[in-house]
Amino acid sequence: MSPLPPRNLFEKIWQSHLVQPETAETPAVLYVDLHLVHEVTSPQAFSLLRERGLRVRKPERTVATMDHSTPTLPRDAQGRFPIADAEAAAQLAQLEANCEAFGVELHTLGSERQGIIHVIGPELGLTLPGSTIVCGDSHTSTHGAFGALAFGIGTSEVGHVLATQCLLQRKPKTMEVRVEGHLRPGVSAKDIILGIIAQIGVGGGTGHVLEYTGSAIRRLSMEERMTVCNMSIEAGARAGLISPDDTVFEYLRHRSRAPQGAAWDKALAHWRTLPSDPGATYDAAVTLDASALEPMLTYGTHPGMGIPVTGAVPAPHDLADASARNSLERALLYMGLKPGQRLLGQPIDVVFIGSCTNSRLSDLRAAADVFRGRKVASRVRVLVVPGSQEVKRAAEAEGLHDIFRSAGAEWREPGCSMCIAMNGDQAQPGQYVVSTSNRNFEGRQGKASRTFLASPLTAAAAAVTGKVSDPREFLR
Numbered sequence: 101m102s103p104l105p106p107r108n109l110f111e112k113i114w115q116s117h118l119v120q121p122e123t124a125e126t127p128a129v130l131y132v133d134l135h136l137v138h139e140v141t142s143p144q145a146f147s148l149l150r151e152r153g154l155r156v157r158k159p160e161r162t163v164a165t166m167d168h169s170t171p172t173l174p175r176d177a178q179g180r181f182p183i184a185d186a187e188a189a190a191q192l193a194q195l196e197a198n199c200e201a202f203g204v205e206l207h208t209l210g211s212e213r214q215g216i217i218h219v220i221g222p223e224l225g226l227t228l229p230g231s232t233i234v235c236g237d238s239h240t241s242t243h244g245a246f247g248a249l250a251f252g253i254g255t256s257e258v259g260h261v262l263a264t265q266c267l268l269q270r271k272p273k274t275m276e277v278r279v280e281g282h283l284r285p286g287v288s289a290k291d292i293i294l295g296i297i298a299q300i301g302v303g304g305g306t307g308h309v310l311e312y313t314g315s316a317i318r319r320l321s322m323e324e325r326m327t328v329c330n331m332s333i334e335a336g337a338r339a340g341l342i343s344p345d346d347t348v349f350e351y352l353r354h355r356s357r358a359p360q361g362a363a364w365d366k367a368l369a370h371w372r373t374l375p376s377d378p379g380a381t382y383d384a385a386v387t388l389d390a391s392a393l394e395p396m397l398t399y400g401t402h403p404g405m406g407i408p409v410t411g412a413v414p415a416p417h418d419l420a421d422a423s424a425r426n427s428l429e430r431a432l433l434y435m436g437l438k439p440g441q442r443l444l445g446q447p448i449d450v451v452f453i454g455s456c457t458n459s460r461l462s463d464l465r466a467a468a469d470v471f472r473g474r475k476v477a478s479r480v481r482v483l484v485v486p487g488s489q490e491v492k493r494a495a496e497a498e499g500l501h502d503i504f505r506s507a508g509a510e511w512r513e514p515g516c517s518m519c520i521a522m523n524g525d526q527a528q529p530g531q532y533v534v535s536t537s538n539r540n541f542e543g544r545q546g547k548a549s550r551t552f553l554a555s556p557l558t559a560a561a562a563a564v565t566g567k568v569s570d571p572r573e574f575l576r
């Protein structure tokens with residue numbers, strides 16, 4: 101008997117969840133282990149079930165939270181949540197009613213485990229290696245950090261999954277993204293992923309599932325791995341994942357919803373079979389040298405427009421391709437930046453530390469290290485928004501909130517907040533925001549606002565100087 105050909109992690113998960121293979125006419129049918137739900141992309145999906153008289157196929161494999169439209173200010177004197185507008189209020193009320201009617205677990209506003217969906221899934225121990233996870237949200241790729249195959253899906257697919265616990269999907273291709281070498285001080289996981297996207301472009305991963313490999317990835321903590329996988333979608337990829345190892349298993353051990361006792365031992369034995377086999381191949385491959393990376397900053401209006409923070413903005417006339425030249429010209433006009441300009445010293449107005457990319461405890465600690473004993477620059481507004489109630493409690497237990505507040509930053513309640521500005525937390529027209537989130541699209545953080553994406557360290561450095569700064573000058 102000939103041995104099985106080596107398989108990569110994606111192929112193993114795909115094959116073990118395949119209900120029906122794809123044909124020329126129909127996509128594959130894939131079983132979904134975990135369906136995560138939030139208020140923005142679920143209302144129409146639940147309406148679809150109502151119209152058809154369907155129930156949720158597996159409520160026990162469906163978990164919802166409120167995150168996008170939730171206020172990050174506490175209850176007012178009357179005990180009411182300061183919800184931004186009628187639309188936000190309607191979304192939140194609908195999710196509550198839908199979860200109640202369909203028997204879905206909901207982490208409602210103000211409850212103990214509420215937070216950004218991609219922060220609470222891992223925290224609760226719901227995100228497991230080798231599983232398939234979907235959510236009506238593009239940053240579902242975050243869960244790939246655990247060696248799960250995690251897809252962002254659209255609202256109609258949310259309806260399909262609610263009704264059937266299955267997803268129709270064409271088989272993606274695979275791409276190995278190998279990152280070797282040691283990160284230098286002041287360079288973080290966020291800089292790795294901004295570096296990768298700057299290299300391969302916002303379309304570089306299209307049609308592929310990325311598997312991040314290499315010694316630099318192996319050394320990352322669980323939270324850092326989530327930062328990297330989170331932005332896979334910004335490279336155009338269908339998903340991003342990392343073969344699971346002891347870092348993953350140690351993170352999950354004793355999480356409330358992870359398997360316990362004998363079930364844990366059994367799960368662990370299975371998880372150890374998941375990593376890509378030696379000799380496994382991919383449809384494409386790229387490499388990045390972590391030791392050559394510098395702290396990164398985006399200068400434009402998509403996440404691929406990134407440069408080292410010490411670098412100069414590229415000039416449109418240097419680009420041969422007309423459409424690339426046009427898009428750069430447009431981006432620089434929007435951003436109010438000049439070709440060839442250095443970004444160091446560029447004045448900024450707002451700093452946002454939060455989002456499913458960088459709102460976990462280690463992110464807040466990195467920022468707090470810069471703020472400790474320093475003040476936010478005058479006229480700069482700083483919002484620090486933990487990713488979940490659990491992150492908030494943990495940060496407060498070690499006094500991080502005091503550090504932020506003494507520096508002059510606002511310490512908020514958990515949610516998506518100024519990552520997408522759906523809850524009223526927004527920058528003003530023309531303002532420059534250094535943001536630890538994942539998208540710098542036009543108007544995303546407020547009408548006509550301008551976003552520089554960066555790591556928590558780089559964002560905090562800008563907060564205390566009032567301008568784009570090299571975070572390496574603030575290392576202690």
Ligand SMILES: CC(C)[C@H](C(=O)O)[C@@H](O)C(=O)O
Pocket residue numbers: 140141168236237238239252520
């Ligand atoms: C609102 C939601 C559908 C959206 C997404 O899919 O990613 C949001 O989370 C975002 O980050 O832009």
Ligand code: SF4
Pocket residue numbers: 167168216237239455456457515516519520537538
């Ligand atoms: S934090 Fe931002 S990127 Fe993440 S789910 Fe919320 S809006 Fe989307």
